[in-house]
Amino acid sequence: MTTETRNGGITVMDPRAGALDANAELAPRPGKLDGKVLGLLSNGKLNAAELLQMVGEMLGEQFELKYVKEADKPDASRPAPEDTVAELARESDFAVVAIGD
Amino acid sequence: MAEGQLASQTFQVPDTVEAIEFYFEQGLTDGLPVVPPTPDMVARFLDASGLGAKDVVGTIPTRKREITAEKVAINAIMAGCKPEYMPVVTTAISAMCEEEFNLHGTSASTAGTGHMVLVHGPIVKDLDINYANNLFGPTKRSNATIGRAIRLIIMNVCGSIPGILDKSTFGHPGKYSYCFAENEELSPWQPLHVERGLPLESSAVTVYAGNAPIQGSDHGSHTGEGILNSIAGLMVANGMPEGGEMMVVISPEMLLHVREEGWSKQEVKNYLFEATKREYAFWDTLDRGWSSRSEPHEETDVVSVVESPDDLMVLVAGGTAGGFFCTILPWGGGTATKSVTKQIPGM
Numbered sequence: 001m002t003t004e005t006r007n008g009g010i011t012v013m014d015p016r017a018g019a020l021d022a023n024a025e026l027a028p029r030p031g032k033l034d035g036k037v038l039g040l041l042s043n044g045k046l047n048a049a050e051l052l053q054m055v056g057e058m059l060g061e062q063f064e065l066k067y068v069k070e071a072d073k074p075d076a077s078r079p080a081p082e083d084t085v086a087e088l089a090r091e092s093d094f095a096v097v098a099i100g101d
Numbered sequence: 102m103a104e105g106q107l108a109s110q111t112f113q114v115p116d117t118v119e120a121i122e123f124y125f126e127q128g129l130t131d132g133l134p135v136v137p138p139t140p141d142m143v144a145r146f147l148d149a150s151g152l153g154a155k156d157v158v159g160t161i162p163t164r165k166r167e168i169t170a171e172k173v174a175i176n177a178i179m180a181g182c183k184p185e186y187m188p189v190v191t192t193a194i195s196a197m198c199e200e201e202f203n204l205h206g207t208s209a210s211t212a213g214t215g216h217m218v219l220v221h222g223p224i225v226k227d228l229d230i231n232y233a234n235n236l237f238g239p240t241k242r243s244n245a246t247i248g249r250a251i252r253l254i255i256m257n258v259c260g261s262i263p264g265i266l267d268k269s270t271f272g273h274p275g276k277y278s279y280c281f282a283e284n285e286e287l288s289p290w291q292p293l294h295v296e297r298g299l300p301l302e303s304s305a306v307t308v309y310a311g312n313a314p315i316q317g318s319d320h321g322s323h324t325g326e327g328i329l330n331s332i333a334g335l336m337v338a339n340g341m342p343e344g345g346e347m348m349v350v351i352s353p354e355m356l357l358h359v360r361e362e363g364w365s366k367q368e369v370k371n372y373l374f375e376a377t378k379r380e381y382a383f384w385d386t387l388d389r390g391w392s393s394r395s396e397p398h399e400e401t402d403v404v405s406v407v408e409s410p411d412d413l414m415v416l417v418a419g420g421t422a423g424g425f426f427c428t429i430l431p432w433g434g435g436t437a438t439k440s441v442t443k444q445i446p447g448m
Contacts, residue, residue: 012120012137014110015129015175015257019165077206077437079163 030094033063039092040068041084044076048098055096104140106154107171111140124179128262131252131277135179146174149184150191151447158191159198161259163205164266168194172258173250180250186228186243189306190250192445193218196308197251201439207310207432208261213269214432215279216251217311219416221294222304224448225282232282234420236350237275237314237427248278273313281418287353288417290366297442304448309414309440310432311348315339318355320424325359328424329369333376335428340377340406342384345435347407349373350427352419370410377406414440 030036040056042048049072056068069092073080088095114120120137124130147154152170159168170191177190197204197216207214220230230247231240239245261267269276285292294305319331332349340347351359359369382400398404407413412435419425432438 009113009115010117010120010137010139011111012114012123012139013107013143013175014112015138015172015179015253017166017168017172017258019260020167021165075437077210077433078203079205 033059033065033094035064035066036093037066037091038068039088039095040070041073041080041088041095041097042071043073043080043098045099052096052098055098104144107140107143108154109171109175129257130179131249131256133277136181138175138178142178143171143174146178146182146184146187147171150174150187152191158194161198161204164260166259168198168254168258173254176253176257177246177250180253181242181246182250183242186247186250188445188448189218189220189224189228189247192443193247193251193306193308194254196306196441196443199441202308202310202441203438204255204259207438208255208259209266209268210433211268211270212433213272213276214310214312215273215275216255217275217279217309217429218248218251219293219307219309220280220282220304221285221292221307222448223302224304224445225285230280230282232284232418236281236419244280245278248275248280251280252276252278275311275313279311283416284353284418287421289360290415290417293414293416294442294444296366299442299444303444305442305444307414307440307442309346309348309429310438311429312432314350314427314429316425316427318423318425323358325362325364326372328355328358329372330376332426332428333373335426336373336377336406337379339428340430341387341434342404342406342408343434343436344408345431345438346412346414346440347431347435348414348416348429350416350418350429352423352425353417353421355424355426356417366415367410369415370413373413374405374407374410378403
């Protein structure tokens with residue numbers, strides 16, 4: 001039942017699988033946030049919108065944001081629709097995603 | 102197939118006992134010892150699956166992971182499966198990777214659901230899968246290891262390690278293994294896979310993100326309605342009208358009066374649908390974090406625990422003695438997962 005190796009031991013296999021793009025790199029950092037568009041993506045969890053609103057206000061106090069782009073996930077338990085993510089990526093320079101649990 | 106076609110990393114260990122300890126040390130088990138997966142065994146399991154090592158059984162896009170037949174085989178061996186269980190395991194994984202099942206959400210959520218594999222058709226007897234006494238407890242190798250293989254795949258291949266990507270608050274014992282079959286002989290009704298359009302003689306699996314079974318009993322009613330009212334009571338006690346499915350497993354004895362009175366399964370579903378209707382005001386008082394459905398309604402309007410009788414999966418299984426039944430609620434109220442039934446290829 002087992003595979004004998006030359007030194008009398010056995011060979012066994014790795015049950016794990018890594019992510020397909022484990023070597024993906026982070027997007028370029030935005031640098032100074034002044035003049036930038038902040039994206040906020042609420043995942044629809046309880047209080048997620050309130051949490052994000054507060055984050056937006058705090059960032060707004062610290063930086064001269066151009067404006068804030070808000071988006072919602074219709075279902076907290078599923079990925080955001082591709083259109084929503086694409087629009088957020090197109091319009092905003094950086095984004096914050098809330099959980100709110 | 103040739104062992105040389107396998108792509109997984111290998112490790113050299115002195116002997117079988119050391120190998121078992123090695124998998125514990127690497128955090129690759131569910132807390133129980135595993136069978137060390139050697140390349141020759143992996144090749145045998147792949148032969149039994151009818152798949153090539155690199156064949157993709159399913160993907161979990163949110164995590165950008167592929168589940169190859171080779172990884173299914175390795176984890177199935179570790180779980181203690183026999184090679185002939187492979188078609189059940191691969192079909193179950195394939196079904197769980199359908200978008201509507203939502204494998205990512207169901208295996209990450211704090212709600213901590215199990216990943217049930219319900220097996221249908223002739224393969225139930227071929228593989229000796231239990232559908233009788235101690236249905237959800239320890240009985241057969243097939244029940245214990247097929248469900249365990251699913252769990253190990255979700256942990257090792259999909260990355261749902263408890264505390265890391267599996268954030269279950271409680272989880273439940275079915276997360277060790279959650280595999281059983283209907284008692285198709287003692288049931289007066291069509292099995293679930295036939296209800297869903299597959300041939301009676303076909304073998305299939307239904308996967309369902311199910312919470313722990315909640316048991317109820319009725320040893321006093323002498324009518325079908327009495328029995329069904331008991332079942333409805335437990336459905337209301339634990340469920341919420343959030344739009345999800347619900348599974349009801351009825352023991353042969355519990356079903357006696359329902360069977361003798363000639364109820365069809367559809368009639369049972371319709372009755373339970375009606376008997377679980379309550380006013381919005383009732384559901385609101387349960388205060389389980391439920392937000393009333395968004396459509397306009399009065400507090401005195403009534404709504405059932407499921408949206409439609411077709412959202413009920415009604416099965417016959419369990420030991421022949423005892424007037425018991427179980428309700429099995431879906432993950433997170435069922436708003437973001439649906440059960441999936443899939444025929445085992447070629448069976």
